[in-house]
Amino acid sequence: MIEVRDLHKAFGAVKAVDGVGFSARDGEITGLLGPNGAGKTTTLRMLYTLMAPDRGQVLVDGIDGAVDPLGVRRQLGVLPDARGLYKRLSARENIDYFGRLHGLPEDLLASRREALVKALEMEDIADRRTEGFSQGQRVKTAIARALVHDPRNVILDEPTNGLDVMATRALRRFMRQLKDEGRCVLFSSHIMQEVAALCDRIVVIAHGRVVADESPDALRAQTGESNLEDAFVKIIGSEEGLAA
């Protein structure tokens, strides 16, 4: 369970996040939708305590990010916007590194790692050094290392960015699987079809503010548009930055 209350963050005069609040429940996929530069990444960065908010509160499973940032990070699996891997290490070694930083005992680490390698269908690349990996292989590895400690809450920043159709479909399947396991899945995207296809709940962000927080059906009802794309455009107030 992730709760965000009235977050603010400014970089100089630019108000990147200006009063964002929402909650993402366990066993649901919550989509953070917004045009480029709407403040999605900054919001997520405050969630996994990389940045401290100027104002507002982050609660993950009831733990306050300002009070116990390490506790919050322990409850989270994070695929940040930056997914650099260690190119001189193999995929397995990359995953192990993060598992050990989470303090997993070696036997548990091995079983978790192998389960993820299987679930993400990366057996054939797991022992290769990550230098020269394709975008899809990189994302898989980055997701595996983010989830190796079996977190209840999963944050994915634009997970399908740069992936081809097959990889995107596989990733969506994987996200549904995470949801079925009862996890709280929060992901950001600027692609509305993806959000519409996956989400139980949609949080629309524009200009650093939440402009809608509904189920896809409720969104359609609220705007009176039967087509989600039209609904989004109506909510955001412009077509700028939204990709179909």
Add this chain to the structure above:
Amino acid sequence: MNKATPKTRAFLTVFLKEVKENLRDRRTLVSAFLTGPLLGPLLFVMMINYALTRELDKAEKPLPVPVIGAEHAPNLVSALKAGGVVPGAPVADPAQAVRKQDADVVLRIAPGYGKAWREGEPVQVELFYDSSQRDANTSVERVTKLVEGYARQQGAMRLVARGLSPGTAWPLQVARRDQATPQSRAVLMFAMLPYFFVITIFMGGMYLAIDLTAGERERQSLEPLFANPVPRWKILCGKLAAICAFSTASLLITLLAFAVVGQFIPAGKIGMELDLGLRFATCVLLLMLPLVVLLAALQSMVAAFAKSYREAQTYISLLMLVPIIPSLLLSFMPIKAQAWMYAVPLLGQNLGIMQLLRGDGVSGEQLGLCLAGSTAAALLAVLVTAQLYRSEKLAISA
């Protein structure tokens, strides 16, 4: 979920991973274990050998000197010959010959020499040389000494012929009592040795320091790393330990190499003594340990400031010039070492190593000051770097 019991092994995890990853990087390996630690000793032994053999050669070898007007002073010329000078054919323009380095030194004897000599009047011979040609200085000195020696001898004989004691013309005599030991003479030559050690440490850790901060940020792996439930200072400590491990290994290799090449330096031939053995190596290692940490922290600090790998490389190359300062200072300015100087990082190590080379050893007080001063500086640098690591901007690559 979350069955894991969090243990505090983050430091070790980071350290082991960085060491493993960098052992797989050829450039880092070559720099830390080959060029860094071995270039110094090699360069050193070549320089020293060249300098020594040149000095030895000059002192013993026949010295060709073009003589103008040799026929006017056959006695002087034969005295020079006895001293190992080989009189050569006269040159048309002695100044030009010296400037073009055709000859180290040219001797010109005036046509009036014979007449003046017979009449007992003072005569002049001219020596042409270029003192900015350091190479030629030994030759010039040799010829000067021979000519002066001949003059003095002839003068003494003239006095004796007039029934006077030669002592009347030289009422005062200087007796030189050189207190230099074979080891202390060596120090002059080895003044740059401490710099080699510092540079080795620097090179050993340089690529790691850049890679572990600026490189990791540029490759966008710092943000995911910081999303782990590990305080940033622990991550920094693991990284610093990895840098220190590499630079210490470099230092050990270079000490070993110096111990080996020390055997081949013919220092004994020119009355010097050089001990680069086990005791020397152990003392140097002890003196250098706090410096290892200090340099690792400084390099990481600089790398954390830089926005990219390339920028970090530029800054760190500039940082590399800093440790040369005390070495230059000590070799150009004869400073008498004060106790407080040992507490200054780099300067203290420099003085300590020179003491060791002189064979005087390092006193407990000096060692204590040196270690305390450098350790304090190292701690400060680590704290400042840890503070930099807390910055929000550090993790973000874009």
